[in-house]
Amino acid sequence: MLIRKPDDLRYSEVTPRALFLDRRAFLASLPAALLAREAFAAKLPDVHPSPLSTTEKPNTFAEASSYNNYYEFGTRKDQPAKLATGFKTNPWTLSVEGMVKKSLKLGHDDLLKVAPLEERIYRHRCVEGWSMIIPWIGYSLSALLNKLEPTEKAKFVAFESYYDLKQMPEAPSAHIPLPYVEGLRLDEAMHPLTMLTVGMYGENLPPQNGAPIRLTVPWKYGFKGAKSIVKIKLTDKQPPNTWNIINPPEYGFYSNVNPNVDHPRWSQATERRLGEFTRRPTLMFNGYTQVASLYNGMDLKKFY
Ligand SMILES: Nc1nc2c(c(=O)[nH]1)N[C@H]1C(S)=C(S)[C@@H](COP(=O)(O)O)O[C@H]1N2
Ligand SMILES: [Mo]
Numbered sequence: 001m002l003i004r005k006p007d008d009l010r011y012s013e014v015t016p017r018a019l020f021l022d023r024r025a026f027l028a029s030l031p032a033a034l035l036a037r038e039a040f041a042a043k044l045p046d047v048h049p050s051p052l053s054t055t056e057k058p059n060t061f062a063e064a065s066s067y068n069n070y071y072e073f074g075t076r077k078d079q080p081a082k083l084a085t086g087f088k089t090n091p092w093t094l095s096v097e098g099m100v101k102k103s104l105k106l107g108h109d110d111l112l113k114v115a116p117l118e119e120r121i122y123r124h125r126c127v128e129g130w131s132m133i134i135p136w137i138g139y140s141l142s143a144l145l146n147k148l149e150p151t152e153k154a155k156f157v158a159f160e161s162y163y164d165l166k167q168m169p170e171a172p173s174a175h176i177p178l179p180y181v182e183g184l185r186l187d188e189a190m191h192p193l194t195m196l197t198v199g200m201y202g203e204n205l206p207p208q209n210g211a212p213i214r215l216t217v218p219w220k221y222g223f224k225g226a227k228s229i230v231k232i233k234l235t236d237k238q239p240p241n242t243w244n245i246i247n248p249p250e251y252g253f254y255s256n257v258n259p260n261v262d263h264p265r266w267s268q269a270t271e272r273r274l275g276e277f278t279r280r281p282t283l284m285f286n287g288y289t290q291v292a293s294l295y296n297g298m299d300l301k302k303f304y
Contacts, residue, residue: 040085040211041203044117047137052193053121054287059132061201063274068208069126070227071174072163080208083170087207089228094213098158098234101149111198111213114147115139119202120195120216123286125257127221127243131271131282136216137199142190150186150234157189158182158239159215160231176246182215182226183239183253187294193218197225219288221255252304256295257286261304 070080073087090108097103106114117137125131145157163179165171171178188194195216198205205211210227217224223243233239243251250264259269259282270279285291295303 040206043203044112044137044199047117047119047199047202050118050120053119053135054123054133056121056123056133058121058135058201059274064132064134064200065206065208067130067132067274069222070208070210071176072161072168072171072178072180073208074170075174079170081206084207087167087211087228089207089212092212092230094230094232096144096148096232099151099154099236100234101151102147104144104148108212111196114196115143117198122195122216122218123283123288124216124218124222125271125282125286127223127251127255127263127268129266129268129271130274132274135201136195136197137202138195138197138213138216140192141194141196141215142192144196144232145190145234148234153236154234155186156235156237156239157184157186158231158233158235159184159226159229160233161226162228162230176242179230180226180242181239181245182224182241184217184224185238185294186234188217188291191291191294193288193291196229219257219285219291221257223251224255254295254300254303256291256300256304257282258284258300258304260284261301 066081067077068080069077070084073080073083092108092111094106094111095103096106116139118139119135119137121133121135123131124134141157159182161178161180163171184194195218197210197214197216198212200206200209205214210225210229213229214227215225215229224241238253241251241253243255244253257268262268268282271282272279
């Protein structure tokens with residue numbers, strides 16, 4: 001068998017072998033998730049390392065792409081990797097609009113051209129209590145917003161995910177309102193850490209991680225990171241966010257990672273890093289203490 005561990009296998013190694021061997025026999029020998037990766041993945045060129053990266057050891061691609069929350073493709077962690085494999089992300093339109101001087105429509109290829117691509121190795125903490133270290137690829141959301149010139153009235157940014165029952169037949173069984181929506185205060189959206197993400201592990205995003213473009217806000221719980229975004233809208237009112245709509249006492253608008261503010265049903269003081277056995281302490285703002293000044297004077301127990 002030529003195949004090593006899935007996480008050691010790179011797209012660039014797969015292709016020449018696929019050409020070399022009988023293609024059907026080769027494909028039949030691949031596990032489904034790996035096969036999907038082979039069909040979907042493309043290495044992103046000209047990616048620069050970012051000084052915003054943590055030096056912690058990243059989780060494996062296999063972990064980050066097979067343990068997912070993407071309710072439109074099923075509520076179990078293993079479902080998105082299986083059910084999102086055929087998700088069509090090209091063509092794509094991301095509309096950026098609202099209280100801006102210039103609105104914009106970005107097509108599939110434009111998504112990679114907003115700003116130079118950076119690799120940012122970020123901590124990723126789900127409100128459920130697990131965490132990972134993921135090498136994302138993308139650029140600061142501020143690079144896009146600055147092009148649009150938000151007006152004086154704009155105070156918040158609203159995000160909307162793609163939703164199409166035909167492509168997401170499992171979605172109704174999640175019993176959540178769709179499309180998935182999220183929001184940030186404008187100053188949070190403009191913070192350099194806030195990222196529009198188009199790839200991970202050197203390649204474009206797998207569908208289950210939010211292809212072709214998703215939001216990544218590393219000091220907030222993972223649910224703020226809306227996947228497969230089709231609309232970004234600047235507004236003067238605090239936008240609704242899906243988990244807050246579903247259960248306001250349990251999920252707020254801010255959702256900053258905070259070990260001192262427990263979820264009503266569980267503690268947030270510790271987390272389990274995927275691949276580790278012992279739980280580790282959760283850090284204030286997920287360790288990104290440079291954002292603390294955004295919340296000066298706010299009671300973070302009230303604004304959870
Ligand atoms: N559209 C959409 N975006 C979503 C979700 C979702 O169900 N639908 N789940 C959120 C949650 S709860 C988490 S923890 C992260 C998971 O991102 P990952 O699968 O890339 O780790 O995506 C977030 N973005
Ligand atoms: Mo989450």
